[in-house]
Amino acid sequence: MEALFVNLAAVLSGWLTSLGLSPIWADTVLLFVKWIIVITIITLNIIILIWLERKVSAFFQERLGPNRLGPFGIFQTIADAIKLLTKEDIVPSAADKLIFKTAPMFFIVVAVMLYTVIPMGQGMEVINLNIGLLFFISIGSLSTIALLMAGWGSNNKWSLMGAVRSVAQMVSYEIPLAFSLLGVVMISGSLNLQDIVAAQGKLWFIILQPIAFITYFIAATAELNRGPFDMPEAEQELTGGAYTEYTGMRWALFFLAEYTNLVAVSALMATVFLGGWQGPWLPSWLWIIIKTYGVILVFFWVKWTFPRIRMDHLMSFSWKVLVPVSLGNILLTGAGIYFCRWMGWC
Template identity: 50%
Template sequence: MSGQPLLIFAAKAVGILAVVLTAATYATWAERRVAAWIQDRIGPNKTGPFGLLQPIADVLKLFFKEEIVPSPVDPLLHFITPGIIMTGVIAATALIPFAENLTLADPPVGVLLLLGISALSGYSVILAGMASRTKYSLLGSLRAAAQVVSYEIPMALAIASVVLMAGSLSLVDIVKAQSHLPFAITQPIAFIIYLIAVFAETNRAPFDLPEAESELVGGYHTEYSSMRFAWFFAGEYAHVVIASALITTFFLGGWYGPGPDGVWWFAIKTLFFVYFFLWVRWTYPRTRYDQLMKFAWKVLIPLGLLNILITALIKIWG
């Protein structure tokens, strides 16, 4: 917030947050429409034009549903965990450079701060299962804990190559380093590793094992109902939106694009990746748990390390 009046900064912050949360809300609508389209159905189309009021109807329904707190739960943990996921997503929003002059905060350690926030938001899933004290939730949490810790490493390794290329830990500098060529082209391996790891970090199919409904009922959020469940649900989609925005930032050159640069390029790229998340979910089967872990430790991490080594060598002698 260098130099700008506090009021304008606050207005910007609220505006950006509103846009991101609206995008997250409509991601739930998009999920259902895309799923229907891929499965040759129609999907929700009765509430408003094209069913656009469906998310609002859903939220209202969840507000008025009875909130059931099962007796064995740990009340305090059960109460605070749904908030953690949203807190993480909202904190990450502050760091994303939407356009040249539309960034709320650009700390010199932005990339690391983002990794830290991502690490902390994993707690929502882990604590939700521990607070519930039922086997399905606990198994979901166990899977989530191992998965989040494992996939953070390839994700960080992929970002490290990007940081090497850009020579800076600031997100704005990383986007600026891509003004000619996005890192998706110059760093294809890092791009693919990051893309895969992000699916695991957001608990989305094919890596949605912490909430695999065929094995674990609802996984970590089995014992949540009403608005507390809605927080998890909204958090997942907000996470998808933020993750797409980060892919855009790290690998697709943010606001740069062919033709006039600006926030619209950022929006188009982000929306494409939100669609990509949905597309993968409805076309790709869920992996088995041991395959998921082996893939992280035996494929992604060595590949990520090798990629960093090659990138560093090219940086020195290239």
């Protein structure tokens, strides 16, 4: 079971080479196959995720949640997806049409690109990049532009306000986001995510880097625009922020991309802080799924527990608390590493 997917990839690669393809083209075809699999998993997974979030939120608010379609309302999301697919596609006449139409596509492409480097098991990743962690952070920073495009292209005050908020928030929270991961990089001595997983063989980094874990979690919540930091959407005051003018399939793409980002960030947290795919008994690809879902449930828990934060509090919290704390963590980690070497423990 452990090497199931790795063996499948090897079989496919061998078959392609036997067809007369040169190794480069076989690799390229294999890359496309991996991408198609990743995209399929993402789209199918979101059906479960939306149902799960609605059930979790219902549990927190002492409601039942979706309960009509199928057992425990599990088919509700499928019905919703069909509804969204068949809805009329409205483009506002005053909108900047090109930007309005490109924004959701750009957002989803950027979100899917995050999965390039995530190790989904032993030897299972789309590309084993030696700067994987940095790649993840930098691609994540691009989603800001998509929200800005959506907000601007809609030509609507609510949308623009939402976009302005999200950009201010995401640019500020990117700094603690990157800094909090630096502590892990310093200990493992590598930016390669597989190396980081291997470095956690004995001890998970959540124990060595608890401050980094907490700052990363908070910064990631803000970066994902999730509650309690969902100021850019803020249904009650901005009627949906940057997504206000979007309908049907285009809106669904934004929704899909948001959940795609959520899963990617959760998988990264599981990889960097929770030992990645390592674990006893079960195969590695099952462990990463279990850990990722654990982190996602914590994200749900936080969202449905805390009320929304005010915008100025949000900004000052990033610059006055998170940035100094994450910088201090880097200093502490560096001192710790030297102390450890001096004592001869490592």
